[in-house]
Amino acid sequence: MVRADRPRPRGQDKRKDERAAPPRRRGREEMIDVQLLRTEIDAVAKRLATRGYTLDISGFRALEEKRREIQTATEQLQSQRNALAKQVGQAKSKKDEAQAAALMRQGAEFGEKLKEMEADNAAVQEKLREFVSLIPNLPHASVPVGSRPEDAVEQRRWGEPRKLGFQPRDHVDIGAGLGGMDFDTAAKLAGARFVVMKGAVARLHRAIAQFMLDTHTTEHGYTEVYTPYMVSSACADGVTSLAKFKGDLFKIEDRDLYLIPTSEYSVTNFVRDEIVPLEKLPLKFVCHSPCFRSEAGAAGKDTRGMIRNHQFDKVELVHIVHPDKSYEALESLTAHAEEILKRLELPYRVVTLCTGDMGFQAAKTYDIEVWLPGQNAYREISSCSNCEGFQARRMQARFRNEKGGPELVHTLNGSGLAVGRTLIAIMENYQRADGGIDIPAALLPYMGPLKVIGPAR
RNA sequence: GGAGAGGUGACGGAGCGGUUGAACGUGCCGGUCUCGAAAACCGGAAUACGCGCAAGCGUAUCGUGGGUUCGAAUCCCACCCUCUCCGCCA
Numbered sequence: 001m002v003r004a005d006r007p008r009p010r011g012q013d014k015r016k017d018e019r020a021a022p023p024r025r026r027g028r029e030e031m032i033d034v035q036l037l038r039t040e041i042d043a044v045a046k047r048l049a050t051r052g053y054t055l056d057i058s059g060f061r062a063l064e065e066k067r068r069e070i071q072t073a074t075e076q077l078q079s080q081r082n083a084l085a086k087q088v089g090q091a092k093s094k095k096d097e098a099q100a101a102a103l104m105r106q107g108a109e110f111g112e113k114l115k116e117m118e119a120d121n122a123a124v125q126e127k128l129r130e131f132v133s134l135i136p137n138l139p140h141a142s143v144p145v146g147s148r149p150e151d152a153v154e155q156r157r158w159g160e161p162r163k164l165g166f167q168p169r170d171h172v173d174i175g176a177g178l179g180g181m182d183f184d185t186a187a188k189l190a191g192a193r194f195v196v197m198k199g200a201v202a203r204l205h206r207a208i209a210q211f212m213l214d215t216h217t218t219e220h221g222y223t224e225v226y227t228p229y230m231v232s233s234a235c236a237d238g239v240t241s242l243a244k245f246k247g248d249l250f251k252i253e254d255r256d257l258y259l260i261p262t263s264e265y266s267v268t269n270f271v272r273d274e275i276v277p278l279e280k281l282p283l284k285f286v287c288h289s290p291c292f293r294s295e296a297g298a299a300g301k302d303t304r305g306m307i308r309n310h311q312f313d314k315v316e317l318v319h320i321v322h323p324d325k326s327y328e329a330l331e332s333l334t335a336h337a338e339e340i341l342k343r344l345e346l347p348y349r350v351v352t353l354c355t356g357d358m359g360f361q362a363a364k365t366y367d368i369e370v371w372l373p374g375q376n377a378y379r380e381i382s383s384c385s386n387c388e389g390f391q392a393r394r395m396q397a398r399f400r401n402e403k404g405g406p407e408l409v410h411t412l413n414g415s416g417l418a419v420g421r422t423l424i425a426i427m428e429n430y431q432r433a434d435g436g437i438d439i440p441a442a443l444l445p446y447m448g449p450l451k452v453i454g455p456a457r
Numbered sequence: 458g459g460a461g462a463g464g465u466g467a468c469g470g471a472g473c474g475g476u477u478g479a480a481c482g483u484g485c486c487g488g489u490c491u492c493g494a495a496a497a498c499c500g501g502a503a504u505a506c507g508c509g510c511a512a513g514c515g516u517a518u519c520g521u522g523g524g525u526u527c528g529a530a531u532c533c534c535a536c537c538c539u540c541u542c543c544g545c546c547a
Contacts, residue, residue, distance in 0.1 A: 032475090049512060068492095083514090085528035089475030101529090150466045250511025275467090275504090403488080404506075 004147075033393065034132055038064065044287045047079055047138045050145045050355040055135065063131060066126045068097040070084045074114075074121040081110045095280055100406035105421040128365040133337040137390040139355045140327075140364040143368065146354030152367065153354070158338070161345030170374025171424040172305040175201060177455050181306070192303070193310045195297060195420075204314070204426070204439065205444035207289050209419045211338055220336045220374040222286035227266035229289060230257040235269040240361050247296045252312075258291035264413040266374060271320050272395035275406050282329060283320040286416065288313065305391040306420050307379070313419035322399065323389065326410035327364075330386040334366045337382045339415040346425050347371040349378055364386045370421065374428040381421045384414030 035062060036044055045055040046131040084107045139145075144153045175181025180201025187195035197205055208250035216222040236242045236258050237250065250259040260266055267285050276283070276330050297302075302308035317336060319329045334350065341348045362385035369378035389408040392398065398406040430438040435455035439447050 068507080071516085075507065078517085081527075085526095086476055088527050092475065104527045110527075121473055277467090380476085 013354065014177040015082040015093060025050060031344065034128070034381075037132065037191075040316040044138065047278045048135065051136060051139055051358060052147055053136055056131075060131060062122070063128050063402055067128050070117070070121045070124050075119045076115055076319065077110065077114050081107065081114060084110070092366055096438065108199065115263045119130075119204045130243070131392070133237070134244060136360045137358075137363050137387060139358065140386070140388075142352075143358070143364050144352060144354045145356075147356035148354070149357050151354035152351040155350040155352060155366065157349040158444075159345065159346070159371070161347050161373065162429065164373065164431065164433075168373035168374075168376075168428060169431060169435075170305065171427045174372075174431055174435065174437065175305075178437070178453055180453070181404060183305075185408045190310070193343040195309060196307045199287050200447075200450060201423070201427075201445065203450075204443070205419060205423050208422050208426070209313055209315055210446050211343075211443055212419070212422075213286060213288055215263060215340060215343070216286040216315070216336060219288075220284075220339070221334075222284045225267060225270075225285045225287045226286055227260075227263055229266075229292075231260055231265050231269065232256050233258065235272065235395075236265060238272055239268050239391050240359070248294055250292045250294055260289065261293045262291045262314060262413075262415075263287040264318060267316065267318040268361055268397075268411050268413060269395060270322075271409065271411075275410065276320065276397075278322075278400050278402065280410070281320065281322050282320075282325065285318045286315060287318070288315045288419075290314075306319060306424065310420075310421065315416050316386075317416040318413050319408050320397070321412065323407070323410045326388060326412060327388050329368070329412050330364065330384060333412055333414050334368070334382075337368055337384060337414055338420075341368065341370060341381070344422070344426065344430055346422075346440075347443075348381070353383075359383070359385060359389045361385070361390050363390065369419070370425045372425060372428050373431070374424075379421065379423065382415040382417045385412060387411045387413070 048055050088103045092414040182196040186196045217224050321329045348370045357364045365385040366384040370381040388410050391411045399409050401407040437453050
């Protein structure tokens with residue numbers, strides 16, 4: 001995937017050795033950068049409009065003008081104060097107490113006024129920061145423009161839905177028949193949208209995660225990581241807008257902690273406030289974790305079974321890469337996720353999400369959809385996104401570039417894959433007429449003696 | 458949970474409340490020397506933001522947030538984190 005216009009490295013712009021090239025413009029289209037808003041707000045607004053976001057241009061301009069005013073004035077005053085304080089020091093070191101006293105009296109007059117201005121300044125800066133932090137990422141030029149999920153563009157299909165020769169059941173019926181999935185007990189424990197798995201089904205669930213981890217670590221070059229299942233608000237705001245999405249998260253009472261809705265939240269933040277040495281890139285992590293989502297806006301949607309639960313397991317892939325390499329990385333990350341489905345021999349298709357359907361932080365997203373006979377449809381099982389420098393800017397995640405200057409990394413993440421949905425896909429695609437399920441060949445090494453999971457009697 | 462110690466730049470480690478963005482060392486980059494290298498010597502090098510066409514100037518940053526002061530890495534308060542000891546516990 002080649003970018004229409006490549007992002008220009010930022011951060012080393014003040015270097016003296018910059019050739020006689022025309023005055024550099026800041027980073028082009030890679031992220032919501034205040035600089036970009038200042039210099040090219042109309043173009044930015046236009047791009048954001050394609051994803052259904054209306055940028056308040058005049059609001060920004062007003063805020064920005066106010067900021068400029070207050071910041072300049074404040075810094076001037078600070079500068080005066082500093083100069084005066086320095087003079088006091090000089091006078092004192094010369095033992096000129098009278099002079100020092102006079103200067104100190106002068107300085108005392110700054111006190112209140114400066115304090116006020118600094119407060120005003122902080123307030124404006126915060127307002128501006130908040131404004132900017134609510135703006136979603138700019139879509140990449142290759143992303144199809146559209147507003148509805150159906151505007152996604154199919155890239156490819158793999159595999160043929162197998163002919164079962166009988167009316168397929170969905171995973172809920174199959175699971176109940178096997179005595180391996182128990183939604184009633186789950187409801188007793190925690191309410192709706194949870195599951196209890198038992199016996200061979202629970203084992204199959206575990207096997208799936210193991211298989212994915214093994215494949216990604218030994219064949220795709222990922223480092224396995226285990227992380228906290230809760231992160232601070234700062235980390236949550238690093239990967240997305242916490243202000244916008246906190247309703248989708250479970251918060252720990254009385255603590256500044258949120259249950260992770262995906263380990264993207266914990267893993268991507270490994271590099272927050274870091275400057276990664278160039279030679280360490282790319283970083284590729286794989287993390288198996290539970291994911292917790294409140295599904296606040298999903299009332300009535302996918303209520304049956306474990307398609308959309310408050311808690312599910314996922315094997316997540318995260319790349320931290322050089323900006324020049326992030327679109328290559330997106331292809332490879334997506335291919336790694338696809339490889340799992342191929343080995344499990346589950347039919348799927350890959351679509352490019354349209355501008356209006358992408359997540360807040362994504363510049364480009366491929367969804368992988370697996371075939372579910374019980375629903376007679378392709379359903380999302382993985383979502384692979386390049387966030388470019390968007391999260392990196394929020395996290396202050398940088399690397400030291402070829403010129404020795406710090407520059408934002410690009411971050412990517414994708415499910416490789418959602419474990420619960422993979423289980424569903426296996427159950428529905430490998431179901432037998434007798435109500436049992438065959439175990440995919442790739443998983444046999446993880447299932448002990450089992451080759452089939454048979455119906456309970 | 459109780460008692461104590463501590464958080465300074467890539468790292469180690471100084472820092473009487475006053476030209477300290479921060480000594481010194483290591484590492485790093487450039488140079489001298491060398492056939493090369495090592496050693497030695499000389500020099501350079503933080504990050505973010507603002508103003509400026511630019512040269513440059515300014516502001517902020519010594520765990521975080523407040524406070525005292527003309528002036529805070531240095532003093533006070535709160536919080537966070539790390540380490541040691543004790544207790545408790547999967």
